[in-house]
Every structure is written in C-alpha cells, then in structure tokens.
Amino acid sequence: MIKTIEIFTRWLAIEKGYSEHTVSGYQRDLREFNSHIIERDAKGKRERGEKSVSPDEITSAHVRKFIVSLHGHNGAATVARKISALRTFFRFAQRRKILKNNPLSGVTAPKVGRFIPVFLTVDETFALLEAPGEKDTYALRDRAILELLYSTGIRVSELVSRNVANLDFIEEVLTVRGKGKKDRLVPVGRTAVEAVRSWLPQRLKLIEHRAGRGRPVENEALFLNGRGSRLTTRSVERLVKAYGERVGITQIVTPHALRHSFATHLLEMGADLRSVQELLGHASLSTTQRYTHLTLDHLAGVYDKSHPLSIEDIE
Numbered sequence: 468m469i470k471t472i473e474i475f476t477r478w479l480a481i482e483k484g485y486s487e488h489t490v491s492g493y494q495r496d497l498r499e500f501n502s503h504i505i506e507r508d509a510k511g512k513r514e515r516g517e518k519s520v521s522p523d524e525i526t527s528a529h530v531r532k533f534i535v536s537l538h539g540h541n542g543a544a545t546v547a548r549k550i551s552a553l554r555t556f557f558r559f560a561q562r563r564k565i566l567k568n569n570p571l572s573g574v575t576a577p578k579v580g581r582f583i584p585v586f587l588t589v590d591e592t593f594a595l596l597e598a599p600g601e602k603d604t605y606a607l608r609d610r611a612i613l614e615l616l617y618s619t620g621i622r623v624s625e626l627v628s629r630n631v632a633n634l635d636f637i638e639e640v641l642t643v644r645g646k647g648k649k650d651r652l653v654p655v656g657r658t659a660v661e662a663v664r665s666w667l668p669q670r671l672k673l674i675e676h677r678a679g680r681g682r683p684v685e686n687e688a689l690f691l692n693g694r695g696s697r698l699t700t701r702s703v704e705r706l707v708k709a710y711g712e713r714v715g716i717t718q719i720v721t722p723h724a725l726r727h728s729f730a731t732h733l734l735e736m737g738a739d740l741r742s743v744q745e746l747l748g749h750a751s752l753s754t755t756q757r758y759t760h761l762t763l764d765h766l767a768g769v770y771d772k773s774h775p776l777s778i779e780d781i782e
Contacts, residue, residue: 468497468501468519468520468521468522468525469498469501469519470519471522471556471560471565472494472497472498472501472556474563475493475497475556475559475560476490476493476494478559479493484646484648484649485646486624486646488624489646492548492552493552493555493556496548496549496552496553497552497553497556499549500533500549500553501519501520503529503532503533503536504520504524504525504529504533505519505520507532507536522560522565522566523566523567525566525570526570527570527571527572527573527574529570530553530570530571530574531574534546534550534574537549550571550574553571554571557569557570557571585718585721585723585724585727586724586727586728586730586731586732587716587720587724587725587728589732591714591716592617592725592728592732594714594715594716595613595707595710595711595714595716595720595725596610596613596614596617597714598613598710598711598713598714599613599710604693605669605693607662607665607666607669608666608669608670608690608691609706609710610662610665610666611659611662611663611665611666611690612626612690612698612703612706612707613707613710613725614656614658614659614662614663615641615655615659615662615663616707616722616725616726616729617659617725617728617729618655618656618658618659618729619641619643619653619654619655619659619729619746620653620725620726620729620730620733620746620747621641621643621653621726621748622645622722622723622726622748623700623703623704623722623723624700625643625644625645625748626690626703626722627690627697627698627699627700627703628644628697629641629643629688629689629690630687630688630689631667631687631688631689632687633689634655634660634663634689636660636663636664639654639655639656639657639660640652640653640654640655641653641654641655643748645748646748649748651745651748653746654746663689666690670690670691673691673693673695674686674691674695677694677695682694682695683695683696684696685697690703700722703722704721704722707720707721707722707725708720708721726747729746730743730746730747733746740752
C-alpha cells in the first residue's frame with residue numbers, strides 16, 4: 468500500500484495540482500490507515516517486520532475498525548476528512564486496476580455540524596490593522612500583511628507565495644495562485660496598496676544588507692523575514708495572533724479569520740454571493756454560502772429599514 472500511496476500522492480500533486488499541505492494531509496491519513504491494519508489486523512506482518520499491506524488485502528471490516536478507532540480521539544470533521552482521503556484513494560486504485568472492489572462501499576461518514584466561520588467585527592478589524600507600531604522592527608511589513616489579507620481575502624498560503632511582480636500598483640490588482648494552481652485577479656484597496664508601497668524601501672534595504680554580507684536572499688518574494696528568506700505561513704500566523712492579543716481581541720485571531728471577515732463584511736455591505744465567490748477563489752458556491760450568517764444586529768437593521776411592519780415604519 469505504501470507504494471500505491473506514493474503513486475497516488477504524486478498524482479494529486481502533479482495531475483490534480485493540489486497544494487503541498489493538502490497532499491501531505493492525504494499521505495498522513497493513508498499511512499495512518501496502513502499502520503492501523505499492520506498493528507491490529509494483518510496477521511503475522513508485524514512479527515515479520517513488514518510495514519505495508521497490499522491494497523487487495525483491505526476489506527470493509529478493516530475500514531470499519533479503523534473508523535471505530537478514530538472515535539473518541541478525533542472530532543467528527545477529522546473522521547470525515549480521513550474517510551474522504553480513503554474514498555479518493557480507493558477510487559484512484561480502482562481506476563488504475565490496483566484494486567478490484569472498493570472497501571468503502573456501504574461505509575458512511577459521520578455527520579459534521581454546520582461550520583460557522585470565525586470573523587471579526589469592523590471595529591476589531593480596524594484596531595488590528597492599526598496594531599503595528601514604531602517599536603515593532605517590521606511594523607511596515609506587518610501592517611502591509613494585515614492590510615493585504617483583509618483587503619483581498621486571500622489565504623495565508625497565497626499571501627506568502629506572492630512576489631513583488633504579482634502586485635500591479637497602477638491598476639491595484641493582485642495576481643493570486645490558488646488551489647489547483649489556478650490564477651485569479653483580485654482587486655486591492657488603495658490603503659493596502661499604499662501599505663505595501665511603504666514596506667518596499669525597508670524590504671530593499673534588507674536585501675542590500677544581506678547581499679552585502681554575501682548572505683542568501685530571495686529577491687522576488689514580496690514579504691521577507693529578517694534573514695532575507697520568504698516569510699512562512701507559520702510566521703504570518705504568529706504575528707497576526709500576537710497583534711490580535713495586543714489590541715485585546717478575546718478570540719484567537721488568525722489569517723483565516725481575516726479572510727472570513729473580508730467575506731462577511733462584503734456581504735453585510737450588499738455584495739452578491741457570486742462576486743464574493745470569485746474573490747475568494749471558491750470552486751463551489753456552496754462553500755461561499757457559509758458566509759451568509761450575517762450578524763443579528765445587521766439583520767435587525769435590515770428588518771427595521773425594509774419590513775412594512777417594522778416599528779420605525781409604524782411610527
């Protein structure tokens with residue numbers, strides 16, 4: 468099975484264009500399933516030191532036992548994800564004639580509760596954008612990152628992969644490479660463009676300082692760390708969280724929370740769902756519909772202004 472997993476993950480990366488993060492997730496879940504069979508069900512394999520089971524040896528019983536072992540240690544969403552990885556893998560193996568029957572036939576995934584995105588209020592968002600100050604070494608960079616995340620709604624992985632050449636400062640448009648390696652054009656607000664423009668001189672000084680010392684540096688990356696390397700998703704997550712704590716936001720603030728805030732605020736201001744779908748780079752409209760959970764205050768305001776029996780109209 469290990470060999471088939473390697474073939475499968477290469478197919479995901481090359482043919483399907485899945486991100487490295489997604490591919491590693493599939494690989495991790497499938498290897499966990501393989502190890503479970505070796506440890507508990509494959510007679511003699513563990514004693515013989517074998518580390519893989521043949522796909523043809525896998526039965527529905529193996530799958531069911533694996534799912535049972537997950538409950539109690541994983542949430543419904545995690546279990547559903549692992550089952551999804553197995554389903555995709557088995558279908559691939561069937562198409563490649565590696566597997567005759569699908570062991571997942573008749574096995575259903577647990578129901579996952581409705582996902583409600585975590586987002587910030589407008590006031591919280593503005594406070595976060597103003598958080599970087601003079602005492603922060605890379606305040607200009609961090610302000611540009613926060614502004615760009617909120618202005619465009621892009622994923623943190625899309626942000627850190629951007630180069631300077633990807634931002635058109637004249638047209639105020641950012642070329643973004645999303646999931647499946649599909650490019651899309653995203654408008655950038657003027658404030659975000661100016662924030663990025665303000666960071667560029669410091670970025671250039673950093674590059675020149677590193678190059679002058681004969682140190683490696685990434686000349687094309689839009690956002691760099693102090694070592695002249697492209698900023699990582701983990702670094703961005705840390706700085707966003709830190710600034711959120713600094714301004715007193717009670718919930719943990721993540722780059723994805725800014726993406727959720729971007730979508731929610733657009734819809735609250737009257738943007739149509741299709742437009743938001745295009746901006747977020749969602750392949751399915753159903754994914755974007757998660758953001759139609761407008762705040763109660765907003766809904767009440769719409770009611771008061773629009774409903775013929777609202778108190779305001781009666782008076």
